[in-house]
Amino acid sequence: MRIGELARRTGASERALRYYEEQGLLRPARRPSGYREFxxxxxxxxxxxxxxxxxxxxxxxxxxxxxxxxxxxxxLAPACAELTSELIKERDRISEEVGELLAxxxxxxxxxxxxxxxxxxGEGTAPAPRPAEDCAAAV
Amino acid sequence: MRIGELARRTGASERALRYYEEQGLLRPARRPSGYREFxxxxxxxxxxxxxxxxxxxxxxxxxxxxxxxxxxxxxLAPACAELTSELIKERDRISEEVGELLAxxxxxxxxxxxxxxxxxxGEGTAPAPRPAEDCAAAV
DNA sequence: CTAAAGCTTCACGTCGACGTGAGAGTCAAC
DNA sequence: GTTGACTCTCACGTCGACGTGAAGCTTTAG
Known part of the structure; x- marks a missing residue:
């Protein structure tokens, strides 16, 4: 199939599909015209x-x-064991991000x-330079 | 004080301090020479x-x-009530992000x-195009 | 007086998964 | 043959808080 149909069937944009190829994630065949064939x-x-x-x-x-x-x-499932450690690394990275966001x-x-x-x-508890009146203007 | 000292005392880089001014977060006075005075x-x-x-x-x-x-x-504390709703919006945005990361x-x-x-x-459970041997090379 | 800090204003680079045209070739239907 | 849908390859824009020089003043210590 050509790129348009693949896009419709996967929900990815054509641009995204070309990008995936550019990143080496897809290797579609080419027609003589240059059209990608998936x-x-x-x-x-x-x-x-x-x-x-x-x-x-x-x-x-x-x-x-x-x-x-x-x-x-x-x-999805890993087809070899070494892969799992890579996935665990990514999971840990996400966990760290979650921690930062929670903080x-x-x-x-x-x-x-x-x-x-x-x-x-009063000016007792507000050491700010311009404390009050900007609030109304801001919101 | 000049920018270098402020940087040392706050931990922010000089670049960051100039950036804060550029964004309107700081309005330092200027010496005749053009130096910022904080x-x-x-x-x-x-x-x-x-x-x-x-x-x-x-x-x-x-x-x-x-x-x-x-x-x-x-x-830190909000000095006016309207501000709180803005902060709550930001907190909710962070909560959403956390949710996405958890997903x-x-x-x-x-x-x-x-x-x-x-x-x-066997090829029983693996419909992948090139299943096994790339794994070794990848890791 | 001189050299070395310290400061100034530009202005481009970063990181990533695409969005968004521009300009041009290809293919099917009529 | 011709219109219109489809596809191609560039190539810049996005978003944000700065990093990192570059080229040139100002101030300070000696």
Whole structure:
């Protein structure tokens, strides 16, 4: 099939499919005209690529792990053991990111939960340069 | 103080401090020579900026909320109520991101936990184009 | 006075998975 | 043959908080 049909069948844009080829994730045959010719297996591969992208992997890592993966009914599985450690690395990286985001959210929660100091009149608890009146303009 | 000292005292790079000014987060005075002249209050502001950046806010949002914040002993607090809703929006955005990352990690966990299909000999469970031998080369 | 810090304003590079045209060739149907 | 859908290859734009020189003033220590 040509690129348009593959795009429709996988949900990926044509640009994305060309990009996957550029990154070495797909190797479609070429017609004499230069048109790409994809197979059914390519459609399955694209679905795997999208799954791995959704899992936060970059195309470079996907290029490494893609030829080592098998899938049964949409459930991807590593086809060799060494691959698993790579996947675990990625999972740990994601866990770290989650930790950073949770820390960031905790900071925000702290600010949100903080008591609002006296707004009018006094300058007792507000050492800010321009404390109050900008608030109305900002929102 | 000049930019170098402020950088040392806040941990921000000089480039970062110039960037904060460019984004309207700082408004240092200028000497006749063109040198920036910062105050003690600027040092406190920079610390607030870094806290908010660490909390995942962008400089545009920080520019909005910064003039409305007070802090007591390093604990930032909103100085007006409207600000809180903005902060809650940001917190919710972070929560969404966390959710996406957790979903991504779940995908990886599913792959990692999947049983490794028979690698040598058979083609029973592996419909992949080139199943096995690339694995060794990849790792 | 001189050299060395320290400061200034540009202005491009980063990282990644594409989006979005531009300009041109290919193919099917009519 | 001709229109219109489809495809091709460039190649720049995106988003953001800076990093990293470059070329040239200013201030300070000696």
């Amino acid at each position: 197979t059914e297996a390519d459609a399955a591969t694209v679905r795997r690529i999208r799954t791995l992208l959704a899992a936060g992997l970059g195309t470079a890592v996907i290029a490494e792990v893609l030829p080592c993966m098998a899938d049964a009914d949409g459930q 960031a959210r905790a900071i925000l929660d702290g600010i949100i939960a903080a008591p609002v100091p006296a707004a009018p009149g | 105050t003690e209050a600027d040092a406190a502001t920079v610390r607030r900026i870094r806290t908010l950046l660490a909390a995942g806010l962008g400089t545009a949002v920080i520019a909005e909320v910064l003039p409305c914040m007070a802090d007591a002993d390093g604990q 991504a990690r779940a995908i990886l966990d599913g792959i990692i936990a999947a049983p490794v299909p028979a690698a040598p000999g």
